[in-house]
Amino acid sequence: MSSSDIFIGETIGTAVLILLGGGVCAAVTLKRSKALNAGWLAITFGWGFAVLTAAYIANPSGAHLNPAVTLGLAIDGATEWSDVPLYLGSQMLGAMIGATLVWVTYYGQFRAHMTDPEIVAATTGHEGIVDKSAAPAAGPVLGIFSTGPEVRNVVQNLATEIIATTVLVLAILTQGLTKGLAVSGTGVLMTALVVVGIGLSLGGPTGYAINPARDLGPRIVHALLPLPNKGGSDWGYAWIPVVGPLIGAALAAGIHKLAY
Template sequence: MSPYIAEIVGTAILMLLGNGVVANVLLKDSKGNGGGWITITWGWGIAVFTAVYVVGQYSGAHINPAVTLGLAFGGLFDWVQVPFYIGAQILGAAIGSLLVWLAYKDHFAKEENADLILASHSTAPAIRKYPSNVMTEAIGTLMLVFGVFYLASPGFIDANGEFLETIVIDGAEVGFGLGSLSALPVGLLVLGIGLSLGGPTGYAINPARDLGPRIMHAILPIPGKRDSDWAYSWVPIVGPVIGAALAAGLFLIL
């Protein structure tokens, strides 16, 4: 699987399971209706874990333009690949959102609250104050990308102060990572961010996660939907980019 296809697949999985849990909790007559914030945050954590587990070996499973930019800012990713990764992530997010609509099509059709229909696609602030909303998204993304810098390269510091990712035991090179299960800490990190920092803005912390589904909300034939709130759409883009840059700077300083 090419890394770009992997990013499309991974981000589609992320959105299918992530926005899927939102639709399950919010939409009328769904069996999960009223499941609450804890259900949503756990669903997103599992969505990240699953997406990273499936495609991590092929693309590094960025599945988030903020992660791609943060790694590039930190010198750990080739800038030439950045626009291709971001394009793949936005496309994958749109595909995942389409699949959620298909799965919950009858529930979207019955839902009378247009705000809940939009919320099952993209994020919105609890209190609309753009400077505060940008700051919240930047802080959440700072925590995400800063964590990824360390979670992505497990190892230890030896007696000489050198960082080691592998050692040789009985003539064989042994790594310190968890293999594909290294996806688990990232999923738990996203769970923690949602539980702790998700209240003000719904913790997009991922421009593709918000933009791709917002586009799908605008073009899908959903009865009774409202406008797609494009006035807010820049916040889940600018905030995460700022947070990614700050995380890379902090990582380089430390």
């Protein structure tokens, strides 16, 4: 597998993953969206279909789309360690491109949502006057870009991301995809269904990042985009959806080596 295959596949594939995954979050969240308040089922299936679509598109690179998956495969011996930096860099770039495309796609809805008097009042503390000292750790549309906990407990939040990512990476490692991630129709479909299952069963506490690039790249975009009244990017929490999935991936690879 060439460096160009990795770069093109992972960049485009991860961009599509975030465009469709972040897109369903935007559709459910933003005012003036036809899917407003469609709920958690829409989000979990939307992310599952996002994985399915992106993995087929990223076939030339092996469709990692996730630094945790890349780490798990490298530890397991299926991916060369020398290729890991290129995978990670391409995934981060793709995630940021995808998040930006979500903003472009829903530009009108973002404007309508972020200038709504109710949102302005909730974000600023008093309508029209920005009180930076009272700015929330997580802004009103941050959930479109990245994840956050329903209950802030560092140990629980970290454990949730570790457990969920262990399930994901172990499922991939035991599918016969580990020989350079030779993507088959069945394997890709199974991975997408695993992501749906994780979302339904384990996604409630933290929003199931299970992918450092999926969370960090869009969080950076949220911080940079010119969104009015956007609030904070919650950087105090940002390390958990990065560190947790990486630990989970290492655990999955260790379990795979020991048990299989």
